[in-house]
Amino acid sequence: MLRKTISVLSALSLAAVAGDEGDRLDTKVELFRDRNDVTAVSPVFLLTKGVGNHVSVEWEGQWDAVTGASRKMGRAVVGGGSQPGVDAVSGASLDGVSGASGKGDWESRYGSRVTGVYSNQGRVFSAGIYASRENDYQSVSPSVGGAWDFAERNTTLSWGASWFFDKSFPYGAWAQYGGGPKRVQSYNVGLTQILTPLSLFGVNATYTRTTGYIGHPYNPVTVAITDTPYDGLQAERLPSSKDAVALAGQFLQGFHLGERLGSASVEYRAYEDSWNLKSHTVTFKWTQHLTDATIFRLQGRWYRQWGAEFVKDAYQGDERYLTADIRFYPFSSYLAGAKLISEFPDAWPGWAPRRWDLSYDHLWRDTHGNVQLYQLYPANAWYMQGTGRLGLSWDL
Amino acid sequence: MNPARILRIALAAALLALAALPQGCAMVHQKDREWLSDPVMSRQPDKLEGSLDGDNFPRREGSTGGSSGAGGGCGC
Numbered sequence: 001m002l003r004k005t006i007s008v009l010s011a012l013s014l015a016a017v018a019g020d021e022g023d024r025l026d027t028k029v030e031l032f033r034d035r036n037d038v039t040a041v042s043p044v045f046l047l048t049k050g051v052g053n054h055v056s057v058e059w060e061g062q063w064d065a066v067t068g069a070s071r072k073m074g075r076a077v078v079g080g081g082s083q084p085g086v087d088a089v090s091g092a093s094l095d096g097v098s099g100a101s102g103k104g105d106w107e108s109r110y111g112s113r114v115t116g117v118y119s120n121q122g123r124v125f126s127a128g129i130y131a132s133r134e135n136d137y138q139s140v141s142p143s144v145g146g147a148w149d150f151a152e153r154n155t156t157l158s159w160g161a162s163w164f165f166d167k168s169f170p171y172g173a174w175a176q177y178g179g180g181p182k183r184v185q186s187y188n189v190g191l192t193q194i195l196t197p198l199s200l201f202g203v204n205a206t207y208t209r210t211t212g213y214i215g216h217p218y219n220p221v222t223v224a225i226t227d228t229p230y231d232g233l234q235a236e237r238l239p240s241s242k243d244a245v246a247l248a249g250q251f252l253q254g255f256h257l258g259e260r261l262g263s264a265s266v267e268y269r270a271y272e273d274s275w276n277l278k279s280h281t282v283t284f285k286w287t288q289h290l291t292d293a294t295i296f297r298l299q300g301r302w303y304r305q306w307g308a309e310f311v312k313d314a315y316q317g318d319e320r321y322l323t324a325d326i327r328f329y330p331f332s333s334y335l336a337g338a339k340l341i342s343e344f345p346d347a348w349p350g351w352a353p354r355r356w357d358l359s360y361d362h363l364w365r366d367t368h369g370n371v372q373l374y375q376l377y378p379a380n381a382w383y384m385q386g387t388g389r390l391g392l393s394w395d396l
Numbered sequence: 397m398n399p400a401r402i403l404r405i406a407l408a409a410a411l412l413a414l415a416a417l418p419q420g421c422a423m424v425h426q427k428d429r430e431w432l433s434d435p436v437m438s439r440q441p442d443k444l445e446g447s448l449d450g451d452n453f454p455r456r457e458g459s460t461g462g463s464s465g466a467g468g469g470c471g472c
Contacts, residue, residue, distance in 0.1 A: 026443070026444050027444075028444045028445070028448065030448055030452065032452070032456060034456070040452075040456075042448065042452060044444055044447065044448060045444075046443055046444050046447070060444075060447060062447070062451065064452065111451075113447075151423070152423055152425065152426070153426070154423055154424055192439065194424050194429075194432060195424075196424060197424055197428045197429065197430075197431055197432060198431055198432075198437075200432070200437070200439075202439055244461065246461060250439060252437065252439065254431055254432075254434075254436070254437050261431055261434055261436055261437075262436055263436045263437050265439075269461075269462070271460070271461025271462070272461075273460070273461070277460055277461070278461075279459065279460065279461040279462055281461075281462050281463075287435075287436040288436065289434075289436060295435060295436060303457070303459060303462050305459060305460065305461070305462070326458040327455075327458050327459065327460045328460065331458070333457055333459070333462075341435075357442070359445075363457060365457070365458070385456060385457075387453075387456075389445070389448070391442075391444065391445075
């Protein structure tokens with residue numbers, strides 16, 4: 001798959017010479033590693049090609065390979081058990097318990113998105129389709145969106161809608177504990193307002209409804225009742241629908257340090273759903289020109305989540321809903337990151353990349369001592385992960 | 397959260413958006429937007445970064461509602 005992806009990227013870069021102005025190819029490779037030795041490699045690309053005066057086509061490709069040890073640590077760390085291959089942190093689905101997939105100890109996911117964009121005099125309309133596939137999961141998602149500039153383009157009203165048609169088909173014996181179709185529909189509306197030549201703000205509201213099989217079967221729950229098929233473990237049980245609303249607002253202020261333009265922005269996001277799970281996110285960014293062609297960015301992010309109404313530190317086993325999925329439990333996280341963006345010399349030949357960027361984000365997560373989340377180090381609820389990205393861009 | 401609460405939140409968001417409409421804002425003319433067109437003044441200048449943040453970051457962080465990713469995938 002990697003060889004195929006690289007060959008596609010090479011072909012696209014060689015096709016660069018005959019392109020129109022505004023056509024470009026952006027590529028990025030993401031490297032992820034966490035404290036449990038989970039490693040992920042994710043190359044992605046985005047090809048933008050103009051078709052006539054008002055229409056462009058965007059093609060994005062993603063590949064994601066995840067491997068690591070956390071699935072093997074899992075319950076072994078907290079005292080053993082006959083099912084040591086359980087993981088829900090890494091983003092990788094389970095292979096090791098039954099070995100049913102025969103794919104080894106890593107998993108890949110690949111996805112592609114094609115979008116057509118029509119833009120004319122401040123009106124934008126887009127339509128696209130996204131599809132992704134991994135060993136035990138597939139997703140297909142059509143989407144539409146648009147934007148309308150008015151008030152001499154000081155104000156932009158935007159909207160979007162997407163529908164996901166997903167299906168989970170767990171490995172081997174795990175299929176008896178879960179799996180099946182999931183439907184997600186998401187609608188959003190946003191507004192961006194220019195305030196002054198150096199400031200703007202934006203607000204966005206999103207409603208999402210999810211139905212069907214939510215969650216996954218690889219994360220069994222430890223219960224007090226021991227006469228279960230797996231000695232005190234039960235399959236996750238979740239409601240079959242969820243409604244969620246998210247509101248976000250961002251304010252961005254520009255300034256000059258000497259002659260160099262920079263900006264500071266703050267974004268706040270609030271989320272609440274019908275499972276009574278709430279979260280707040282605050283993100284700060286400082287973006288600064290170091291030279292005309294080089295930009296430096298620092299960011300910090302704080303996230304706080306309050307768990308769903310049915311999460312518990314200890315389950316008896318007779319509850320209607322039960323889960324050990326960290327996504328539904330309370331925790332806090334803190335992120336700090338830096339990014340550098342610059343251009344290659346103008347003297348470079350036309351087939352060479354024009355821009356590059358390099359970034360690293362470090363995340364700390366505090367699970368507040370919750371040992372139900374056995375995939376983490378139980379003696380220390382603090383968990384860390386790092387994400388590095390290298391990007392190259394070509395003008396076609 | 398019941399549907400009535402969802403509706404109230406949606407109405408509040410709509411009112412907030414209406415309140416933000418430009419009647420009370422000074423108009424910034426096209427010729428004065430040189431700084432606003434600079435990448436450092438963009439709300440989301442890097443599409444691929446936004447895509448990775450939306451698709452990969454939430455499941456690796458293990459969060460619900462922490463990013464704008466709409467919702468495909470199982471995170472497993």
